[in-house]
Amino acid sequence: MEDRGRHHALASPRDVEAWCDTLLEDKVPKTCYEYYFLRIYDFYDYLKTDFQHPHLYNPVLLAAINHSAARTIWMVRVKRRREKAAKRQTEERDE
Numbered sequence: 001m002e003d004r005g006r007h008h009a010l011a012s013p014r015d016v017e018a019w020c021d022t023l024l025e026d027k028v029p030k031t032c033y034e035y036y037f038l039r040i041y042d043f044y045d046y047l048k049t050d051f052q053h054p055h056l057y058n059p060v061l062l063a064a065i066n067h068s069a070a071r072t073i074w075m076v077r078v079k080r081r082r083e084k085a086a087k088r089q090t091e092e093r094d095e
Contacts, residue, residue, distance in 0.1 A: 016062075
């Protein structure tokens with residue numbers, strides 16, 4: 001973020017997208033999500049509740065909605081949640 005002239009806690013969705021583009025250059029989306037994206041997403045989610053560093057939105061989520069590289073990584077999360085939901089439904093039917 002220093003090269004973009006911005007503090008790391010003040011990333012914009014475009015900053016997140018640029019970061020995701022860089023991650024995807026040499027990593028698969030699953031690795032990007034598990035080791036990088038999720039931690040940053042959780043950090044900004046936390047900041048929305050922290051009164052000392054209030055944030056009104058999560059730039060990681062906005063990037064996933066509006067930009068392709070972030071969306072590619074975000075879809076790992078979506079796929080996992082769908083798989084877990086389907087597994088739960090199967091287990092409930094089998095009971």
